[in-house]
Amino acid sequence: MSLIEIKNLVKTYQTGDTSFNALDGVSLTVEKGEFVCIMGTSGSGKSTFMNMLGCLDKPTQGTYFLDGVDVSRLNADELAEIRNLKLGFVFQGFNLISRTSALENVELPMIYKGIPKEERIEKARAALKIVGLEQRESHHPNQMSGGQQQRVAIARAIVNDAPIILADEPTGNLDTKTSIEVMEFFVKLNEESGKTIVLVTHEPDIAEYSKRVVRFKDGRIISDEVRA
Amino acid sequence: MIDFASTFTIAMRSLKINKMRSMLTSLGIIIGVSAVIIMMAIGEGSKQRIAKEIESTGSNIITVMSGSSSSGGIRGGAGTKPTITLKDSDAIQKQCPSVLVSVGVLRDTKQVVFSNQNWSTTIYGVEPEYLAVQKYEVADGRNFNQDDEKNATKVAIIGETVSENLFGDMDPLNKTIRVGGVPFKVVGLLKSKGENGMGMDQDDVVFVPLTTGQRNLMGTEFPGTVRQIVVQAKDSESLIKAQQEIKNLLRERHNIGKNKDDDFTVRSFTQMLETIKNQKEAMSTLLMFVALVSLLIGGIGIMNIMLVSVTERTREIGIRMAIGAKGSDICIQFLIEAVTLSMVGGLVGVFTGIIGAEITGFLWSDNVTIIISLSPILASFLFAGIVGVVFGFYPAWKASKLNPIDALRYE
Numbered sequence: 001m002s003l004i005e006i007k008n009l010v011k012t013y014q015t016g017d018t019s020f021n022a023l024d025g026v027s028l029t030v031e032k033g034e035f036v037c038i039m040g041t042s043g044s045g046k047s048t049f050m051n052m053l054g055c056l057d058k059p060t061q062g063t064y065f066l067d068g069v070d071v072s073r074l075n076a077d078e079l080a081e082i083r084n085l086k087l088g089f090v091f092q093g094f095n096l097i098s099r100t101s102a103l104e105n106v107e108l109p110m111i112y113k114g115i116p117k118e119e120r121i122e123k124a125r126a127a128l129k130i131v132g133l134e135q136r137e138s139h140h141p142n143q144m145s146g147g148q149q150q151r152v153a154i155a156r157a158i159v160n161d162a163p164i165i166l167a168d169e170p171t172g173n174l175d176t177k178t179s180i181e182v183m184e185f186f187v188k189l190n191e192e193s194g195k196t197i198v199l200v201t202h203e204p205d206i207a208e209y210s211k212r213v214v215r216f217k218d219g220r221i222i223s224d225e226v227r228a
Numbered sequence: 229m230i231d232f233a234s235t236f237t238i239a240m241r242s243l244k245i246n247k248m249r250s251m252l253t254s255l256g257i258i259i260g261v262s263a264v265i266i267m268m269a270i271g272e273g274s275k276q277r278i279a280k281e282i283e284s285t286g287s288n289i290i291t292v293m294s295g296s297s298s299s300g301g302i303r304g305g306a307g308t309k310p311t312i313t314l315k316d317s318d319a320i321q322k323q324c325p326s327v328l329v330s331v332g333v334l335r336d337t338k339q340v341v342f343s344n345q346n347w348s349t350t351i352y353g354v355e356p357e358y359l360a361v362q363k364y365e366v367a368d369g370r371n372f373n374q375d376d377e378k379n380a381t382k383v384a385i386i387g388e389t390v391s392e393n394l395f396g397d398m399d400p401l402n403k404t405i406r407v408g409g410v411p412f413k414v415v416g417l418l419k420s421k422g423e424n425g426m427g428m429d430q431d432d433v434v435f436v437p438l439t440t441g442q443r444n445l446m447g448t449e450f451p452g453t454v455r456q457i458v459v460q461a462k463d464s465e466s467l468i469k470a471q472q473e474i475k476n477l478l479r480e481r482h483n484i485g486k487n488k489d490d491d492f493t494v495r496s497f498t499q500m501l502e503t504i505k506n507q508k509e510a511m512s513t514l515l516m517f518v519a520l521v522s523l524l525i526g527g528i529g530i531m532n533i534m535l536v537s538v539t540e541r542t543r544e545i546g547i548r549m550a551i552g553a554k555g556s557d558i559c560i561q562f563l564i565e566a567v568t569l570s571m572v573g574g575l576v577g578v579f580t581g582i583i584g585a586e587i588t589g590f591l592w593s594d595n596v597t598i599i600i601s602l603s604p605i606l607a608s609f610l611f612a613g614i615v616g617v618v619f620g621f622y623p624a625w626k627a628s629k630l631n632p633i634d635a636l637r638y639e
Contacts, residue, residue: 051633054550056549056550056632056633056636057633076554076555077554077555077556080549080552080553080554080555081552081554083549083550083551083552084551084552084553085552089550089551091636095543095546095547095550095636096547097544097547097548098544099245100241100245104241108548108551109551109552111234111237111238112548112551112552112553112554112557113552114234117233117234117237156551160552
């Protein structure tokens with residue numbers, strides 16, 4: 001079975017009498033170790049799709065098998081556990097906890113996993129080293145540049161050994177040079193650590209880093225290209 | 229569910245980030261707990277003070293005073309019309325079954341002189357039993373005896389205050405003092421009793437035998453009358469019965485008609501103290517209630533700030549949920565924050581309360597006795613903790629129910 005198997009996913013938003021299908025029958029299969037880029041204009045449904053993929057929201061219809069488990073049937077606590085163990089998030093706005101050191105931010109997913117303190121610190125340091133920030137573990141987010149913050153976020157996403165990394169416009173707030181640095185990290189994680197990466201972007205340059213591009217429009221997938 | 233220690237760590241980190249706010253929030257609890265402890269200390273102190281008072285004035289004491297005089301529409305106070313006599317006292321002693329002892333007392337204020345010192349004090353003409361009834365003890369020298377009574381000898385027993393003012397460091401025994409111009413030999417010095425419940429110095433007294441007082445000092449145009457009769461009832465149960473017996477007996481002896489008012493007053497000092505005790509207890513209950521209300525207000529302060537905190541940290545909650553925090557983890561985190569605020573506030577409040585109580589006792593040492601006991605400290609500390617749980621629960625629950633997507637998007 002594939003790592004991600006999505007069939008006929010529908011998400012309907014109800015506003016008064018009118019209903020709107022943000023996702024209108026989306027099917028997608030992602031194998032382990034793939035680097036998929038999701039593209040589309042705003043309102044195309046790609047963000048809603050990422051929320052489904054990230055187990056942050058439940059679909060109205062359809063099935064979503066993640067590593068063999070139908071997550072569309074799970075309750076909130078079970079979804080939290082899936083997010084903790086199977087998924088690593090990287091957001092456009094970094095989403096680090098403010099006034100909290102880089103080390104403590106990276107520690108966080110392990111706290112919710114229930115890892116003892118010494119092991120947490122050891123692993124968090126190792127993850128910060130991977131992203132090249134071992135010198136900055138006591139820095140707070142406001143003392144770091146955008147690129148550094150995003151690298152802390154990446155360290156946080158990989159620290160629990162989650163097989164999938166979901167990145168929602170990870171370079172949206174970064175300049176070109178830093179964007180390249182960050183994207184090179186994703187490539188490295190994909191190629192060296194075998195992480196499955198699903199990345200949302202609207203910049204074609206960024207999409208160049210991936211091997212497969214899925215385009216969304218009006219809640220449907222309009223193209224799915226695999227590059228050689 | 230994650231382990232408690234980790235959640236505690238997270239909660240502590242969050243509180244540390246907002247140090248000033250955390251401190252101000254705790255302040256409500258600090259004040260509440262301090263207030264409870266101070267009020268309890270004062271309440272407990274005054275309770276014991278009264279108990280000691282009742283102990284020291286002699287138990288089950290009833291006072292009979294003369295009625296008030298009335299002249300041209302102007303009424304004097306109790307005891308201004310001499311209507312009660314030593315014979316009344318003897319009759320009370322003999323005929324009232326609930327009465328243990330009854331003694332007549334004369335009283336007046338006179339100038340007392342020794343050498344070049346003089347002092348104005350209250351002179352009591354008393355029967356020998358009086359001292360025991362009023363719980364006076366002779367520290368040095370002797371009590372009056374039947375001979376003093378029979379022969380109206382000019383002897384006096386003086387209180388410590390009088391002794392200090394007339395004699396200073398000298399030994400007053402066997403010295404001769406002049407009371408209202410009449411020479412008296414000091415035969416006894418009283419053991420100090422301190423102030424009574426009304427703040428009156430019970431050591432500022434001179435006792436002389438009743439007969440001597442009648443003949444030489446406080447003679448009136450109504451021979452045989454006394455200023456008051458002090459009665460000791462058999463026990464506290466017979467206190468009220470004894471008062472009724474005395475009333476009935478004196479009305480009969482004074483030939484007072486059915487619809488006429490008494491020409492005397494019967495009062496029980498013990499009963500007055502009991503009344504004061506009850507009043508003070510009611511007062512401390514009231515103050516205690518006010519203190520508890522302030523503790524509750526402190527709790528509302530915690531709830532208020534926790535609600536603000538939850539709203540302010542919506543995004544943080546979203547991040548935590550996205551990386552795997554369950555609703556229960558978030559709920560416990562905020563609950564621990566609230567309880568920590570209240571418990572730390574409670575702990576600081578215990579210290580400021582104890583210090584505050586000590587200061588109160590020090591500043592108003594004349595009127596306030598402070599007794600700090602463990603149970604109110606534990607109770608108020610525990611109550612502070614409960615306040616934290618109760619008022620912290622709603623914000624924590626609200627935080628745990630946030631939708632992670634909305635929370636992440638919150639600006």
